[in-house]
Amino acid sequence: MSKSQGVNVAPARFFREQAFEAAEETSGPEREALMQRIREQLKAQDAVLVAHYYTDADLQILADETGGCVSDSLEMARFGFEHPASTVVVAGVRFMGETAKILSPEKRVLMPTLEATCSLDIGCPPDEFSAFCDQHPDRTVVVYANTSAEVKARADWVVTSSIAVDVIRHLHARGEKILWAPDKHLGDYIRRETGADMVLWDGACIVHEEFKGIELDELRSRYPQAKVLVHPESPAAVVAQADVVGSTSQLLKAVQTLDADTFIVATDNGIFHKMRQLAGNKTLLEAPTAGKSATCNSCAHCPWMAMNGLRNLAHVLETGDQEIHVDPRIAEQALVSLNRMLNFGREQKRQVLGAGDA
Numbered sequence: 001m002s003k004s005q006g007v008n009v010a011p012a013r014f015f016r017e018q019a020f021e022a023a024e025e026t027s028g029p030e031r032e033a034l035m036q037r038i039r040e041q042l043k044a045q046d047a048v049l050v051a052h053y054y055t056d057a058d059l060q061i062l063a064d065e066t067g068g069c070v071s072d073s074l075e076m077a078r079f080g081f082e083h084p085a086s087t088v089v090v091a092g093v094r095f096m097g098e099t100a101k102i103l104s105p106e107k108r109v110l111m112p113t114l115e116a117t118c119s120l121d122i123g124c125p126p127d128e129f130s131a132f133c134d135q136h137p138d139r140t141v142v143v144y145a146n147t148s149a150e151v152k153a154r155a156d157w158v159v160t161s162s163i164a165v166d167v168i169r170h171l172h173a174r175g176e177k178i179l180w181a182p183d184k185h186l187g188d189y190i191r192r193e194t195g196a197d198m199v200l201w202d203g204a205c206i207v208h209e210e211f212k213g214i215e216l217d218e219l220r221s222r223y224p225q226a227k228v229l230v231h232p233e234s235p236a237a238v239v240a241q242a243d244v245v246g247s248t249s250q251l252l253k254a255v256q257t258l259d260a261d262t263f264i265v266a267t268d269n270g271i272f273h274k275m276r277q278l279a280g281n282k283t284l285l286e287a288p289t290a291g292k293s294a295t296c297n298s299c300a301h302c303p304w305m306a307m308n309g310l311r312n313l314a315h316v317l318e319t320g321d322q323e324i325h326v327d328p329r330i331a332e333q334a335l336v337s338l339n340r341m342l343n344f345g346r347e348q349k350r351q352v353l354g355a356g357d358a
Contacts, residue, residue: 031058031310034310034311034313034314035058035061035062035310037314037317037318038062038310038313038314038317039062039065039066041314041317041318042066042068042089042317045087045317046085046086046087047085047086047087047088047089047110047317048066048067048068048069048079048080048083048085048087048088048089049062049063049066049068049069049089049091049313050063050068050069050070050071050076050077050079050080050088050089050090050091050092050100051063051068051069051070051076051091051092051308052070052071052072052073052076052091052092052093052096052270052305053070053071053072053248053252053268053270053271053273053274054092054248054268054270054271054301054302054305055091055092055270055305055308056270056305056306056308056309056310057270057273058309058310059091059308059309059310059313060273060274062313063091069083070274071249072160072162072247072248072249073092073095073096073099073145073146073160074099074145074160074162075249076090076092076096076099076100077096077099077100077102077103077104078103080100080103080104080107080109081100081103081104085107086107086108087107087108087109087110088100088104088107088108088109088110089109089110089111089112089313089316089317090109090110090111090324091111091112091308091313092111092116092305092308093116093117093118093121093302093304093305094111094114094116094117094118094121094148094324095117095118095121095145095146095147095148095149097109097110097111097114097324098148098149098324098326099145099149099152099338100324101324101325101326101331102149102152102326102331102334102335102338103335103338105326105328105331108320108323109323109324110316110317110320110321110322110323110324111308111316111322111324112307112308112309112312112313112315112316112322113307113308113312113316113322114322114324115304115307116304116305116307116308117304118146118205118302118304119203119204119205119206120144120146120147120182120183120203120204120205121146121147121148121151121182123182123203123204124143124147124148124151124181124182124201124203126148126150126151126154129151129154129181129182129201130154132179132181132201133154133179136179136199138177139176139177139178139179139199140156140157140171140176140177140178140179141154141155141156141157141179141181142155142156142157142158142159142164142167142168142171142178142179142180142181143155143157143158143159143180143181143182143337144158144159144160144161144164144180144181144182144183144186145158145159145160146182146183146205147181147182149326149327149330149331149334150330150334151181151182152333152334152337152338153330153331153333153334153337154333155334155337156337156340157171157337157340157341158334158337158338158340158341159341160247160341161186161231161232161233161246161247161248162246162247162249162250163341163344163345163348164186164190164232165190165193165194166344166348167341167344168180168190168191168194168196168198169193169194169196170344171196172194172195172196172197177196177197177198177199178196178197178198178199179198179199179201180198180199180200180201181200181201181203182201182203183203183204183205183233184200184201184202184203184204185204185205185208185209185232185233185234185235185236185239186232186233187200187201188200188236189232189236189239189245190232192236204233205233206302206303207233207267207268207300207301207302208231208233208234208235208266208267208268208300209233209234209235210289210290210299210300211230211234211235211238211266211287211288211289211300212237212238212288212289212290213235213237213238213240213241214237215288215290216228216237216238216241216264216266216287216288217241218288219264219285219287219288220241220264223262223264223285225260225261225262226260226262226263226264226283226285227243227244227254227258227260227262227263227264228241228242228243228244228263228264228266228287229242229243229244229246229251229254229255229263229264229265229266229267230242230244230245230246230266230267230287231245231246231247231248231251231266231267232245232246232247233267234266234267238266238287242266243258244258248267248271251265251267251271251275252271252274252275252278255275255278255279255282255284256278256279260282261281261282261283262282262283262284262285263275263282263283263284263285264285264286264287265284265285265286265287266287266300267300268300268301268302268305269286269300269301270301270302270305272284272286286300287300
């Protein structure tokens, strides 16, 4: 069972044009000078930098070398919570900054730009989502982490792609029917994996939705020995061709552990920096997002992630501008649904460790 919600989201090209106008490029001496300013300011401001795998390589380098964290959205927030720094600087998109603030309300949370958002977040307005939930009062509301604080507050559970299948399988085993938002492709993948009764919000990631099944099949024919790694936000025709379907962390593990020299990767190409660090001897190919007549065969990079750069990171550290604020009432409600996932993950890990000791 599925349900489409009539939310008008502008075409991907519009989002890219808007966001890339705000993206920045640096090179040579300016780059080195900015990186040094940022190092000094992180120390002076008692701040730690957490960066998503999809951000620019320079930001990932800075996070690693200054004792910060490069990871997925949830681990970024966890790291900020556990780190003693009084300021957490989140290089990513807005919902990531909000999640960090929800888990660490006493800390100052800054971002290089608050304009960096997400098509999944934009495509799931809180008021319309709440009305959608009201139409299905008998369903357990499960939302993806790529949502606003207000949407998280309306949910029963928040999940990341790494734990979503396990949570839905758990709820399905208890006889619960699910209302899922916002990514329809991820929701469809979870439904096929678990057999759960799910109503789906009609949202999509503008990066992953662009991957093409026919073009991927053609690329596989040219590289028959390659393993295909796919993020589950991708369309079903792409997921069906995967050797591994998983979150960013799971795809990084796969590129290190699978017995292959070549990988076709269907997720944001920002992840290639970390993949090359972890498996520099492997050949990495971007999965195609367009046909042969397109200006780029693979344009798989989030325009909002590209808005995070050295200049605006240095600026925010020096000025304290671009601070994340979340209404305390909303944060308290959202923390309930986040904690359900965190507690589930801890119990799951405990059971695995226990089974290993047996």
